[in-house]
Amino acid sequence: GALVYQYPRRTICKSGTSMRMECQAVGFQATSVAWYRQSPQKTFELIALSTVNSAIKYEQNFTQEKFPISHPNLSFSSMTVLNAYLEDRGLYLCGARESSDYTFGSGTRLLVI
Amino acid sequence: GDSVTQKEGLVTLTEGLPVMLNCTYQTIYSNAFLFWYVHYLNESPRLLLKSSTDNKRTEHQGFHATLHKSSSSFHLQKSSAQLSDSALYYCAPERSNYQLIWGSGTKLIIKP
Numbered sequence: 001g002a003l004v005y006q007y008p009r010r011t012i013c014k015s016g017t018s019m020r021m022e023c024q025a026v027g028f029q030a031t032s033v034a035w036y037r038q039s040p041q042k043t044f045e046l047i048a049l050s051t052v053n054s055a056i057k058y059e060q061n062f063t064q065e066k067f068p069i070s071h072p073n074l075s076f077s078s079m080t081v082l083n084a085y086l087e088d089r090g091l092y093l094c095g096a097r098e099s100s101d102y103t104f105g106s107g108t109r110l111l112v113i
Numbered sequence: 114g115d116s117v118t119q120k121e122g123l124v125t126l127t128e129g130l131p132v133m134l135n136c137t138y139q140t141i142y143s144n145a146f147l148f149w150y151v152h153y154l155n156e157s158p159r160l161l162l163k164s165s166t167d168n169k170r171t172e173h174q175g176f177h178a179t180l181h182k183s184s185s186s187f188h189l190q191k192s193s194a195q196l197s198d199s200a201l202y203y204c205a206p207e208r209s210n211y212q213l214i215w216g217s218g219t220k221l222i223i224k225p
Contacts, residue, residue: 004157032211043203044215093158097211101148104157 002028004096006105013084013112020080021108023094028103029074030096035067038107039090047092050077084112115139115208119216127224132176132191134219136204139185145207147180147187152201152218161202162189194223 005024013019023033032051036044048058050071058064071077077096081088089112095102117138126132138147146165152158164171164180164187171178176191187204204216 006157009155034212036215043217044213046212046214049212095213101160101163102211102213104150104159106155106157 002103004103004105006094010109015085015112018082022078023105025075025096028098032097033071033077034095035079036093037090086112115214117204117206117214117216119204119219121219123220125222126194128196129193132194134189134202136187137185138206142209148205149189150203196223199223
């Protein structure tokens with residue numbers, strides 16, 4: 001079956017530093033990868049959608065300069081949170097799809113101290 | 114713009130009682146899919162149901178939902194709640210370009 005492994009599961013970083021999270025698709029080709037953030041007490045908010053052979057599309061309030069994404073092949077994607085501050089804390093979720101439904105990772109919980 | 118409303122943030126029920134979690138949406142494109150995801154703590158959100166067909170009941174794992182375009186609703190139901198149904202449930206319509214719009218989620222707690 002289709003699986004998405006996301007790591008790390010949780011991480012703590014000091015304010016002003018950066019952290020990278022990764023997603024690995026197994027059992028299918030991740031043609032598109034969507035990255036979401038769930039801030040405390042909020043729902044999942046789309047950061048960006050990456051489709052192989054197309055430009056990565058960032059949502060309003062999210063930029064490539066802050067959340068650079070790499071999607072080099074059909075099984076892997078990574079996102080970095082640059083210069084993380086308190087407001088960046090939350091659960092980051094990646095979802096990958098080949099043709100129809102998304103398969104989600106289990107999320108990376110980021111704590112900023 | 115496109116949006117989704119799950120009016121109940123928390124639903125607490127006794128085991129065996131029926132479940133109904135509300136979902137209404139605003140302004141999505143005409144043939145869009147609507148999804149229900151279930152999210153257990155420390156696990157991946159998992160697809161529970163989906164539909165894009167008006168007035169057609171869709172079922173999976175004891176849950177069912179019917180998309181009603183006339184009322185812009187896609188409520189999730191189950192006839193008899195089980196303890197293992199305790200989880201977060203998200204209604205998520207599809208925007209164009211395969212983007213999901215996540216609802217605020219409903220936490221369902223089933224008590225013995």
